[in-house]
Amino acid sequence: MTDQPHDLTDLYSGFPAGFFERADQSSDSNFYAAPRLVTHIDDGAIEAVGKLYTELGLTGRVLDLMGSWVSHFPVKPEELVVLGMNTEELSANKDADSWLQHDLNVNPIMPLLDEEFDGVVCCVSVDYLTRPLEVFNEVHRCLKPGGVFVHTFSNRCFPTKAINGWNQTDDRGHVSIVGEYFRRTGPWSDLSAELRTETSSFGDPLYAVWGRKSS
Numbered sequence: 001m002t003d004q005p006h007d008l009t010d011l012y013s014g015f016p017a018g019f020f021e022r023a024d025q026s027s028d029s030n031f032y033a034a035p036r037l038v039t040h041i042d043d044g045a046i047e048a049v050g051k052l053y054t055e056l057g058l059t060g061r062v063l064d065l066m067g068s069w070v071s072h073f074p075v076k077p078e079e080l081v082v083l084g085m086n087t088e089e090l091s092a093n094k095d096a097d098s099w100l101q102h103d104l105n106v107n108p109i110m111p112l113l114d115e116e117f118d119g120v121v122c123c124v125s126v127d128y129l130t131r132p133l134e135v136f137n138e139v140h141r142c143l144k145p146g147g148v149f150v151h152t153f154s155n156r157c158f159p160t161k162a163i164n165g166w167n168q169t170d171d172r173g174h175v176s177i178v179g180e181y182f183r184r185t186g187p188w189s190d191l192s193a194e195l196r197t198e199t200s201s202f203g204d205p206l207y208a209v210w211g212r213k214s215s
Contacts, residue, residue, distance in 0.1 A: 060118030066125035108134035150210035
């Protein structure tokens, strides 16, 4: 496990003042203390997540980042590790081979080995990261060369816990924000962004942004 440099001023240069602050600056451990055994997107969006995971070939050793009691894989990967905030939610995840409680906003350095995973997924949670560039670099460290890091998100969130920059823009802006995180970290290759649900649908839209660790 490799420590990251303490001075990240240049990495975050250009983001507006207050971009990564939140309306509720209190500890996330308080907000997530009570389990929420619910889904945060509708069935159509959940199906879109699963189809993308299948298309990307997420079948080996996979990390579900900022995960919960369900991971949305149509077919369970060979080994699934889930990292999240609430132990009751994590222990209820039937697909998890193992899990760990870890607050990435307190410490973005994860207790995981270098090049440990074939893929990392993050479903409807990127908007809550207050130190996203450190987290993206950590994921890069933990991925095998060629491994994929995929974010899926909709237009729902807990607005008091989402960063100001997310709350102040629209769906197109959200895609741009996640793309910028990839561009400032890594290096990543094969960056892609897609709307994975039908534009005519009345359900939740499901957006995805992903890239692969450069070999």
